[in-house]
Amino acid sequence: MEEREVILSVRGLYVRFGHGRNRFEAVKNASFDIYRGETFGIVGESGSGKTTIGRAIIRVYPASAGSIRFHGEEITGRLPKEKRRALTNQIQMIFQDPMASLNERAKIDYIVSEGLQGRGIPPEEIRERVGRAMRDVGLLPEFASRFPHEFSGGQRQRIGIARALVMNPEFIIADEPISALDVSIRAQVLNLMSQLQKEHGLTYLFISHDLSVMRFICDRIAVIHKGTIVEMAETEALFAHPLHPYTRALLSAIPQPNPEAEKHKTLEVYDPTQHHYEINVPGWNEVEKGHWLRANQEELEKALAALHETK
Amino acid sequence: MSKILSVRNLHVCFTLRGRELHALRGVDLDVEDGESLAIVGESGSGKSVLNKNFIGLLDQNGRVTDGEIRYYGMGDKLRHYQGAGMDENGNYIDLAAFKKNEDWLRIRGSEICMIPQDPMTSLNPLKSIGWQISEALMLHRGMKGKMAYEETIRILEDVRIDDPRRRFRQYPHELSGGMRQRVVIAIAIACNPRILICDEPTTALDVTIQAQVLHLLRELKEKYRLTIIFITHDLGVVANIADRVAVMYAGDIIEIGLVEEIFYDPRHPYTWALLSSLPQLGHRGEELYAIQGTPPNLFQQVTGDAFAPRNPQALVIDSLQAPPYFEISPTHRAKTWLLDERAPSLTPPEALRKVRDLGKATKGGAEDGRA
Numbered sequence: 001m002e003e004r005e006v007i008l009s010v011r012g013l014y015v016r017f018g019h020g021r022n023r024f025e026a027v028k029n030a031s032f033d034i035y036r037g038e039t040f041g042i043v044g045e046s047g048s049g050k051t052t053i054g055r056a057i058i059r060v061y062p063a064s065a066g067s068i069r070f071h072g073e074e075i076t077g078r079l080p081k082e083k084r085r086a087l088t089n090q091i092q093m094i095f096q097d098p099m100a101s102l103n104e105r106a107k108i109d110y111i112v113s114e115g116l117q118g119r120g121i122p123p124e125e126i127r128e129r130v131g132r133a134m135r136d137v138g139l140l141p142e143f144a145s146r147f148p149h150e151f152s153g154g155q156r157q158r159i160g161i162a163r164a165l166v167m168n169p170e171f172i173i174a175d176e177p178i179s180a181l182d183v184s185i186r187a188q189v190l191n192l193m194s195q196l197q198k199e200h201g202l203t204y205l206f207i208s209h210d211l212s213v214m215r216f217i218c219d220r221i222a223v224i225h226k227g228t229i230v231e232m233a234e235t236e237a238l239f240a241h242p243l244h245p246y247t248r249a250l251l252s253a254i255p256q257p258n259p260e261a262e263k264h265k266t267l268e269v270y271d272p273t274q275h276h277y278e279i280n281v282p283g284w285n286e287v288e289k290g291h292w293l294r295a296n297q298e299e300l301e302k303a304l305a306a307l308h309e310t311k
Numbered sequence: 312m313s314k315i316l317s318v319r320n321l322h323v324c325f326t327l328r329g330r331e332l333h334a335l336r337g338v339d340l341d342v343e344d345g346e347s348l349a350i351v352g353e354s355g356s357g358k359s360v361l362n363k364n365f366i367g368l369l370d371q372n373g374r375v376t377d378g379e380i381r382y383y384g385m386g387d388k389l390r391h392y393q394g395a396g397m398d399e400n401g402n403y404i405d406l407a408a409f410k411k412n413e414d415w416l417r418i419r420g421s422e423i424c425m426i427p428q429d430p431m432t433s434l435n436p437l438k439s440i441g442w443q444i445s446e447a448l449m450l451h452r453g454m455k456g457k458m459a460y461e462e463t464i465r466i467l468e469d470v471r472i473d474d475p476r477r478r479f480r481q482y483p484h485e486l487s488g489g490m491r492q493r494v495v496i497a498i499a500i501a502c503n504p505r506i507l508i509c510d511e512p513t514t515a516l517d518v519t520i521q522a523q524v525l526h527l528l529r530e531l532k533e534k535y536r537l538t539i540i541f542i543t544h545d546l547g548v549v550a551n552i553a554d555r556v557a558v559m560y561a562g563d564i565i566e567i568g569l570v571e572e573i574f575y576d577p578r579h580p581y582t583w584a585l586l587s588s589l590p591q592l593g594h595r596g597e598e599l600y601a602i603q604g605t606p607p608n609l610f611q612q613v614t615g616d617a618f619a620p621r622n623p624q625a626l627v628i629d630s631l632q633a634p635p636y637f638e639i640s641p642t643h644r645a646k647t648w649l650l651d652e653r654a655p656s657l658t659p660p661e662a663l664r665k666v667r668d669l670g671k672a673t674k675g676g677a678e679d680g681r682a
Contacts, residue, residue, distance in 0.1 A: 255548055
């Protein structure tokens with residue numbers, strides 16, 4: 001594999017909430033790189049910390065420890081105003097619920113243009129950029145003077161995408177962008193996202209709990225459990241050789257559109273007490289090229305043996 | 312098997328801001344005793360409205376304008392039954408004829424029960440879960456004191472909640488989402504109903520928990536001889552739990568059949584489209600099949616096949632006349648003109664072959680395993 005440009009690099013990231021007895025570590029020691037032009041997925045259950053990672057990157061939550069580098073520059077902690085502004089341009093977010101994330105009292109053109117306001121950009125240019133963003137996501141220009149309640153869920157999510165796109169970002173964090181949508185609309189939004197990625201050379205961080213969608217859209221996937229990333233690999237490698245027991249449990253739970261298989265399916269249940277990490281401390285190991293696993297020495301040997309067997 | 316519920320030509324209208332919304336347009340459906348039937352469709356297709364009719368929870372502005380809902384599950388209790396909707400020959404009760412809330416009290420809970428979608432909002436936060444389950448036992452089965460307590464403990468064990476005596480005194484906020492859904496299921500089971508309606512019971516849950524809850528529902532179905540009606544838009548869940556599948560579109564059932572028939576041999580273009588748009592069947596880097604457009608506006612009269620405007624391969628007759636049911640097998644029928652003998656033969660989309668091949672592979676594999 002040729003050297004690819006790293007656009008975002010996270011090292012030893014901790015996010016903590018609360019103090020003293022109420023202190024809670026939502027993200028523990030997360031490390032990963034995201035390459036330019038790829039779709040990187042974080043999958044986990046609710047409360048696993050996947051959204052917290054996304055929010056730490058976009059600086060909604062402060063990182064408690066560790067570093068996040070965007071184009072090699074540190075973006076955690078205090079930053080000068082111009083730097084923050086530049087980051088808002090470069091990193092944008094798409095939210096989960098298009099019913100809740102749009103201002104009900106504002107018209108569509110204002111919602112989409114909001115990020116451009118107050119930056120000394122001439123109104124003609126704002127209008128032009130809003131028009132272009134709306135065209136890109138497949139909304140008609142006459143929708144600009146309407147209110148969000150006049151739109152269906154799929155169209156609202158398009159507005160949410162246009163709002164991110166209008167800033168000309170390089171990197172978009174999509175936090176469960178299709179979970180709240182209807183089945184028939186999901187495919188439309190997924191297609192739109194991949195099309196925009198090709199046209200604008202975007203990089204996505206895709207956060208979801210649904211591995212079947214991840215398999216379709218992501219190039220690489222990190223599996224997170226209770227704040228710790230347990231496995232990270234290219235999508236095909238992860239599905240072909242899941243090494244961590246939690247990944248296997250997640251994979252076995254994916255519902256398949258195949259009644260025959262579903263009737264005979266066996267569920268794997270993940271039991272965190274199966275590890276004996278108090279004696280044998282786990283590390284973050286690269287078991288094969290690009291395939292990372294959190295395991296201690298004993299588990300690592302087992303995983304390597306299993307990997308050779310399947311190949 | 313015998314019928315337990317039979318819907319005949321059901322029409323439901325809602326009055327919204329002075330306009331009429333025709334939410335159900337002549338639904339026909341038979342539910343067999345002891346089966347699990349899944350009803351799939353987009354939001355707004357009428358799947359929830361249909362099921363709310365079965366327990367009399369239709370919104371204030373909605374009403375049944377035509378049709379019958381025959382409930383056959385009363386058995387011997389029917390002899391002492393006095394109330395609305397009784398059949399002349401004493402075989403069934405017509406639920407659509409109910410007018411008063413008192414009529415529904417005999418049906419709701421003790422005969423037909425519903426599990427709501429979100430376990431976070433459907434439990435009382437001020438009462439212990441034990442109290443909430445015992446309440447159902449006292450109201451519906453006349454139990455009291457010690458007896459109700461012991462029965463509650465037994466039901467908690469049945470829904471696989473461990474350490475039930477401790478859990479009995481806990482409150483909903485102390486439990487996780489999956490546990491809460493189990494408590495909601497326990498309350499439904501405590502009423503000892505014949506039919507259990509599950510309205511998207513797993514959408515609010517994580518995948519791993521979802522699979523466990525589905526497994527639990529299958530277990531309970533055997534143990535309590537329940538008939539389960541499953542409302543969902545997730546075809547993966549359907550494949551897991553259903554014996555039969557009904558696909559709803561724009562207030563009508565457009566295709567119904569055994570789960571194998573719907574997945575491996577679907578006939579209606581809408582069913583094709585629904586299956587093809589599953590991300591499980593897509594290839595990364597390629598376009599996923601997407602249904603264009605939006606469902607029809609039910610404020611307006613629908614002429615012809617309701618799916619025709621979104622169907623790129625629609626026939627001329629689709630926009631003129633609504634298709635009747637065509638029978639494909641005794642258990643499988645669909646409302647599409649494609650099944651008429653004069654229709655051109657269309658090949659279903661590529662992705663569907665993949666579903667069928669998947670099915671064949673697992674079937675073949677299973678048989679090899681036995682031999």
